[in-house]
Amino acid sequence: MGITKGTTIRPAQGKLGVLLPGLGAVATTFIAGVEAVRKGLAKPIGSLTQMGTIRLGKRTENRVPRIADFVPLASLDDLVFAAWDIFPDDAYQSAVTAGVLSKEDLERVRPLLESVRPMPGVFDPAYVKKLHGTHVKSGRSKMDLAEQLIDDIRRFQREAGTDRCVAIWCGSTEVYREPTAVHASLSAFEKGLHENDEHIAPSAIYAYACIRAGVPYANGAPNLSVDFPALIELARRQGVPIAGKDFKTGQTLMKTILAPGLKARALGLLGWYSTNILGNRDGEVLDDPESFKSKEVSKLGVLEHILQPHLYPDLYKDFCHVVRINYYPPRGDNKEGWDNIDIFGWMGYPMQIKIDFLCRDSILAAPIVLDLTLLLDLAQRAGMYGIQEWLSFYFKSPMTAPGLYPEHDLFIQLMKLKNTLRYLRGEELITHLGAEYYD
């Protein structure tokens, strides 16, 4: 990831462009929220970079700055937005359709939302079967489409007067695909772009274009997009930070909060049954079994990695883990996620935990988009490139170096993130040993 202790970080001068492939519920809730915060109408709740603090040195030193004051992040006032979508609705219309925010809240930020009009998207219905995009680019080859995206980025940079941008994929979840030969190296991938290889998904074309344009890229959905050797190679070569995949919100967030606690107390698990009802466009897309498969794979890995059955066979061998998502239009974005957790304790006695999380998907995802934008921009200014595993905190299915299992425990992820910031600023890492207080 290219990190150097106490490195010089280029200052966050001027505007920071935020490029959003996919201008739906999450993207519009993010933009509306940033504008509401800028106007003093809301607080950035849920954003670690804006609300969180970081302890430095010993507990007795009382040095606990806000993260935003500790590392040189771009100011919210400097964010400018651009998006691509396969429908022409501006961010205001799209937010109205998404139905996440109230009419009153949207009216207060309407001028900015109306000014974000999506550029035509790169789309292939084979990858998102439930949508029929009307606002799409055409080109001779997938490489030609990538070049058009790069032209879009350059034009936006000129018009917005910025050379710094970050891209966060907020587009629909594409169908599940394993990496193939075309994903294995940059040369194979570029050849595939020229030859219109069917295994190259639209999201991967965006990722390729962004990285080539020097723009850090994070993937908020579970499909591959940037998570394969060819683009990891390109990111390293271009000196661009990348991260993914699948924003950690809702049920999986709860899982990665609770499962480490059960394991910490050596409580056993027989089974974890999770089901959701969801009625937004994301829910509609996930109603297609192939798109759901991408999500299912992303959601299922979490418990296995946290509970480590191979190390704790008496507690976690063969636990049953089921995840369901049901499209149920009346709920819109206000998802309901139920978990039934069958655990066992002393002498094997069974117990149950039930969670009923009435959450709001995009309300949980929007601050993640903000933090990823600011932290990826910071990483780039600090000379970091390639996979940014310290941003695992934000993802259901974190990208890691080849052969390395992902860390899913939210608390370890948080420690990793904060230690990375301390390291960047040349501060001591915190181990929580605390022996010095008793010497």
Ligand SMILES: NC(=O)c1ccc[n+]([C@@H]2O[C@H](COP(=O)([O-])OP(=O)(O)OC[C@H]3O[C@@H](n4cnc5c(N)ncnc54)[C@H](O)[C@@H]3O)[C@@H](O)[C@H]2O)c1
């Ligand atoms: N909200 C959450 O809590 C959450 C959590 C994890 C992941 N995600 C993922 O984030 C993504 C966005 O979620 P959402 O609720 O905003 O969905 P949404 O359906 O409201 O928005 C997605 C947008 O992407 C557009 N789109 C689809 N394919 C595109 C393409 N090739 N190019 C450009 N635009 C394209 C769609 O037209 C739509 O406007 C989804 O993939 C979802 O699975 C969301």
